[in-house]
Amino acid sequence: MKITVMKDLTLDYSGAKLTPDTHRPFIVIALEDLFQRYHFKQFDAVGHSNGGLVLTNFLEYHSSEIKSQLRHLVTVATPYNDTKQTDNGTNSDITKIPTQTHLLTNFIDRNVFIPKSITLLNITGDIKDNHESDGIVPVNSALSGSLIYKDVIQSYREKVVTGKGAGHSDILEDDATKEAIIEFIYR
Numbered sequence: 001m002k003i004t005v006m007k008d009l010t011l012d013y014s015g016a017k018l019t020p021d022t023h024r025p026f027i028v029i030a031l032e033d034l035f036q037r038y039h040f041k042q043f044d045a046v047g048h049s050n051g052g053l054v055l056t057n058f059l060e061y062h063s064s065e066i067k068s069q070l071r072h073l074v075t076v077a078t079p080y081n082d083t084k085q086t087d088n089g090t091n092s093d094i095t096k097i098p099t100q101t102h103l104l105t106n107f108i109d110r111n112v113f114i115p116k117s118i119t120l121l122n123i124t125g126d127i128k129d130n131h132e133s134d135g136i137v138p139v140n141s142a143l144s145g146s147l148i149y150k151d152v153i154q155s156y157r158e159k160v161v162t163g164k165g166a167g168h169s170d171i172l173e174d175d176a177t178k179e180a181i182i183e184f185i186y187r
Helices: 026-038 050-061 102-109 139-143 145-149 175-186
Strands: 002-005 011-014 042-048 069-076 119-126 155-162
Touching: 026 050, 042 050, 050 069, 050 102, 050 145, 069 175, 102 145, 119 139, 119 145, 119 175, 139 145, 139 155, 145 155, 155 175
Parallel strands: 042 069, 069 119, 119 155
Antiparallel strands: 002 011
16 A cells, blocks of 8 residues: 655555455554665654554564664653553652553563664653643653563663643654654664
8 A cells, every 4th residue: 555645735545455354554564665665774763642552562563574673762642551540640650550551561561572672762741740641641651661661672761841842742842852852863
């Protein structure tokens, strides 16, 4: 399947369509297509919100299916422990979150399949600077990514963005977020 973004920002679909029988995730299909075109050996990825979940799922289930290797991963406002505040609490000790959801425990159980060579920057927002949420994703849900990655990969870092630019939909436009991503990927 080929998706082209037209000048008027509409999408044009061509080629083979994905069907219910297609059991391979679109991210694997897309990365294979990019590899065939550009022959890169390594790549970096940024996943915002559920995009971070998609990339984590890819690492645990499908990363061995492609020829190129993920080098740096940035997850931003990713709800690793879902979005209920009561499941996540506001205690800054991530090991004391009230509930580990099925989503989180499944990721933790499969983290042995994550390539050890990657480095990860996990960014989240805290709009009220009270260790609660970015307005959608609880801070502890995003930071529970440490329970998946921290002792498994080469390097794991966290950044909590606070204030006006820390909202879930605004965080990628925040200057501190952009600077952190650029510094992490291009250091």
